[in-house]
Amino acid sequence: MRKTLFGLCLLLLVAVIIGSAVNAAQQVTLTVWDFKYADPNMNATMVKIDKMFMEKYPNVKINHVAQPNDQYYQLLRAAAQARRGPDVVMLHGARGDVYELDPILVKLDNYIKPWRHEIPEDSWKVAATNRDFKKGIKLIPMTSQGFGFYYNKALFKKAGLDPNNPPKDWDSFLAACEKLKAAGIVPITGGLRDFTTNFMFRALAANIYGKEVYGLQTGAQGFANNKAFKRAAEMMVELKEKGYFDPNAASIPYFMDAIDMFAAGKGAIFCGLLSDVANWKQFSDALGKDNVGYFPSINFAEAKNKDMQSFQPVGIGYGVTTWSKNKDLAVKYAEFYARGEGAMVFVEETGAFSPNTSLDTKALGYPVLAEINNYLKDENISEDYQTMFISAFEDAMIAVSQQLLITGEIDVDKFVEQVEKIAAEHR
Amino acid sequence: MALKKTDAKTQEKLRMDLLKTARSWQPRKRASLQTQENRDALLLITPLMILTVVFIFFPMGSNFVYSFTDWRGFGALNWIGFDNFWTMFRDERFWQSVKNTLILLLFIPLGVFIPLCLAALLRGGLKGWRFFRAVIYLPQVLGYVILGMIFNLFLRSNGPLNSLFEMAGLEAWALDWLNRPLLALLSLGTVYGVFLRIGFGTIYFLAAMGSVDEQLYEAARVDGAGWWTRFWHITLPSIRFNIEFLVVMSVIENVARAFSFIYTFSRGGPGYSTHTLEYSLYTLGFTNGRIGYASAWSVILFFICAVIAIMQIRLMRWNDE
8 A cells, every 4th residue: 555655656756747847848938138128118018018928828938138228239239249149139120220130130021921911011111121021021010100299288278379270380380489488388398409309300301301201311312402401400490599499408308308398297399209208198198188289290381291290110129030949939929019919008008109000099099199190191101211321320410410500509501511421421 | 734634625625515516406496496486376367367368358459350340240240451440530520539539638737736736735734634635535436427427417507507606696607518519528628637536636646745754844844945845846856756647547547438427427419529539439339330440449549548558657667767
């Protein structure tokens, strides 16, 4: 009897050991590198989505690594050189230097085939290396991005402006700023030392270049000899000189100080983003869903186009590395953030602007999101002009030109001349 | 007598033999001891040598190689000869960075003179000098990153400095310190080149002054020499080496160690007005991903630092002589 009992116990022990070993062998760890994971607005949601994914795939453990934003691509290049590191990597869309990472990214065309129709082809095109489908799709888009003007309807009302009639042309924009200023309201909140002017130029560029924006990539379009671009620079200087920007704007960083100030109702107009941060959700949640209005650009005589939306078909997305030992699962993970329940949570909780057309964002009940969607018709979209250059163009624009233009160190002629020069260096 | 002579001869021979033997084996013993010492020294120094080779010499060598390529941080190295150097010499940003670096060097005399005066004052028996010494040294305790942040906040157009000026009725002095190119560079020079040198400089000079023979001061006092005469004719010549050393150190701090401060203080802006060679090569290499091109910049920075190091060695030798 004792022998039988001992034998049974031994058998059970062996079974447990074998079971554990098999389970351990089946357990897969996916390492994800991310420059958004440390963002307080994103982290809790991403933790939640990871948990949902792990529940769906119990044999998968997600090792989500928050990498520093500033050094992200540098770290990624180091991993690429060593050919080891993460299975899944977050990337920006439509950036020349991201396309350079093509050799380390898995071609995803076959993986996305069953659900490719959920995301517009424009976005897939940007997700393909150098926008060339022949080179393969290397990124699953999580967001689209864009730039436009949000305004605080309550402050508009207080200044005697019609909150349902946004100042979309230059004259009415100036008049609105004047009225707001007269009412003791800061007309434009922003961080002038860095991104506010940069984003305003991007919003205005949609009207300046429209569908011809791709000419900037080839040199067919330019800056120095473009009257509308020069006029946009003059408009920016005029806004500064007339005191329509926050008087402390020169000392305020855009991320997150200026954003928080607009969300706190300390200014009437703000040039914000469509996705990630400074977006429709953040401002609606802070100021009230019915209290936020939107218009994509300022219409002015010199610009050929009107009401164009500066747009990036892919803001951020996930790619899968060639050295990953679990490519199929890594692709599933990237897919989880781009479609279905994972994507919906991502949009709902962070205000991400998903390119996935199958998601019912109307159900979220944000009127400003519906307004934005109204502008996002094919004929209204102009791709963000800065994505026609490598990413360093943005830094150079801010450093060389905008800071000097806004502080009055250089005049408009010198500014456009410098932008032309920077463009030539960054194509 | 003969026996005695023989004995003396024998003894002398014996002594010579002994001496010969001793001479013949003593160096061998010393050599063996020296070999053992050498072995131990080599053993102790090996880890450091490995680290130096891996983390100093290898990257330095690699950097020289990269400077002749268009490498972007990964992938194959494409040899492009001197292209990076020609591009660099035609790059406005390079010359602006060189100019900014040289302008920062102009603040060094002030950054040495003020600590010198403060040390002399403290040494002269200023009441509560221990407290002042601690206060003066306090900023040195914080790192450059934190100090850069603090001064960035302090000098903003809506920052405490301008608020103080406005409260004192000096509105005209409330300038946009960080957003005007020339002002930003001068602010950087004043804060980094002067203010941040005061703490260490004062303590360093104070220590140096402590080693000056007190009798010299007594004799000078007896001769009726005043404070200034004693400072000029006794203190300064006695600590000349220390002054030269601090000047050299300040040059190195400005040329090759200002990055972390600039990064948080002004981010190199507005425009490129506070870009130094060191700061620019970081942005080119790690922000723009142009590792090859940034390496060419760092080759130039390497030679500048090498010249400074040679000057430093020469100065020290000259002082010894």
